[in-house]
Amino acid sequence: MxxxxxxxxxxxxxxxxxxxxxxxxxxxxxxxxxxxxxxxxxxxxxxxxxxxxxxxxxKDISMNAPMEEMALIRKEIKSIGVNINQQTHSFHISQNPMERNFYSIKTAETYKTIEPKIERLIFLISKLSEKWLQK
Structure with missing residues (x-):
């Protein structure tokens, strides 16, 4: 052909x-x-x-370290989100109120672990924006 x-x-x-x-x-x-x-x-x-x-x-090699750190934080936040989804699923399929209480407390603790990572991510993004959005 x-x-x-x-x-x-x-x-x-x-x-x-x-x-x-x-x-x-x-x-x-x-x-x-x-x-x-x-x-x-x-x-x-x-x-x-x-x-x-x-x-x-x-390619600005000075950006390698912050970009790698942001990629790592993104990966950690994603895994925490997967854990929260699994806990939420377990909460919804459980019938026992004690078990539901356990999953809600566990999910609240998991949410607390995500806070410092998001703060670090916001800090990194603000530093990057200062560098790239200079006048």
Whole structure:
């Protein structure tokens, strides 16, 4: 089964061009490719030839630690939420008032453990917003 022909024949990359570069030229091109949003070195070269802009992506490594901490807090809050859902389910299926009282107290204690994590999360977000929303 053959492939369907494209309607716009001008967009098909059908003419290969082979060039030779020095090591330093190739390194510059590879560095540009790694920092850009392009999918391949060929895509970078096509953008250069056609005078299209190349978007350079900059990663701020100073943000790694706060982002990792926020991801960890998110994971902890999610697991606490799962525990609360399980306790709520057990509360609803229990018939004994003593058992229901036990689950309500246990759920209230679980809610208390989530408070410091949310406060830490809000603190981290406020610090990040100060950095990124500077005037």
């Amino acid at each position: 053959s492939r369907r022909k494209s309607r716009d024949q001008d967009k098909i990359l059908s003419h290969p061009i082979i060039i030779r570069l020095t090591e330093s030229q190739y390194k510059k091109l590879a560095d540009l490719w790694i920092e850009s949003d392009s999918k391949s070195i060929g895509d970078v070269v096509r953008k250069i030839i056609s005078n299209r802009p190349i978007k350079i992506l900059h």
